[in-house]
Amino acid sequence: MGINTDNPKSTLHVQKRTELSFADGIIPPRISGDSLRLKEGAYAAAQNGAIVYVTSPAVTTGPKTVGVNSTGLFIYDANASNGTGTGLWNKLPTTTTPTGTGDGAYAARINSGLSLLQVGLNLLNNTVQIIPLPTASVNTPTTTPVVDINLDVAGIANISTTIGTGPTSPGDSYYTVPSTGLYHINYSYRTGQGLRLEVLGANRPGLIITKSPAGGLPVAATPIDYRYFGGISLGNLTIPLQPLLPNVTLSLGNLALTQGQINHIYQFNAGERIRFGVLTGGLALGVLTDASAELSIYKIR
Incomplete structure (x- = not known):
């Protein structure tokens, strides 16, 4: 599928706009941490890899949102253990740290x-x-x-x-x-x-x-x-x-x-x-x- 292109080079190919007045980028769903917690039951194996932008930290967390204590991009890992089962939202790093070294220091x-x-x-x-x-x-x-x-x-x-x-x-x-x-x-x-x-x-x-x-x-x-x-x-x-x-x-x-x-x-x-x-x-x-x-x-x- 191509967006702004008739010749897509992948499953989904988004081509930037040529007009300087338009901003480029992909905006994921924006959701508060507490709303994401209320939707924990909706996320299972089929939602593995889903990405959202958390606009405010969760005041009360659940097993899958225990790490949603800050704003930013989060990705859902359906196979990660959360202590009571599987499924966990992990924050995407804001710097290049492929191994996660120093995480949570x-x-x-x-x-x-x-x-x-x-x-x-x-x-x-x-x-x-x-x-x-x-x-x-x-x-x-x-x-x-x-x-x-x-x-x-x-x-x-x-x-x-x-x-x-x-x-x-x-x-x-x-x-x-x-x-x-x-x-x-x-x-x-x-x-x-x-x-x-x-x-x-x-x-x-x-x-x-x-x-x-x-x-x-x-x-x-x-x-x-x-x-x-x-x-x-x-x-x-x-x-x-x-x-x-x-x-x-x-x-x-x-x-x-x-x-x-x-x-x-x-x-x-x-x-x-x-x-x-x-x-x-x-x-x-x-x-x-x-x-x-x-x-x-x-x-x-």
Whole structure:
């Protein structure tokens, strides 16, 4: 079929207009993200490869529109897993990235001001509390407690964080996988509360990464990796202050640095929710929140 040509060179051949007053191009259907969600049932195998332009992000998403959280061109993949079945709208890249490397990149550091979320999750015979993923940098050196949070690589379109207001409205925080593939994760957590190493015995605290299907609540999360904390004891460390203060020493007592790190590569499916948490191990919340955390996630291929 030819448009503006009598000699089509393919199944559909659109020839540009010669008049300078006419714009050239193909305009796909324009639709809001919420309208696309309401039409999820209309898209099946026969609609594989359909393209639309999303004019506004979906406020509420479904299994097939979980990644429709921004405006732009989206293509329907009828064979992609969405966590509860098949069929997924994927955003077309705006730059030349054939392998999708770096898709959904996110990195943040919480140097102080960490406040864990209680989400009613228990894994590995431990209570799991979730790190609220930052969506902005916050630095308030004059407040008590000091808040020092750095959002190094935004990627906040993939981040959802809500602070709970009570038992009936718990908080949650997760990273939504934008597209199926291999992802590299680096997640570290450290507290310098001075824990004795013997505390890190039975029912040990640690850090954990979980995933749940598209739209899955924390109770549906399963562990994909975890590490128990290790400790570095400083013993009864004494530091001499000579020659500034002769015959004076500074005693640091029996301190320990408690820390853990996960650095690995994982296979994720589009729409899955990734949460970064802490295994409490029976420790008091104050011990766990007087800490720092650093995490990053990005697609390899």
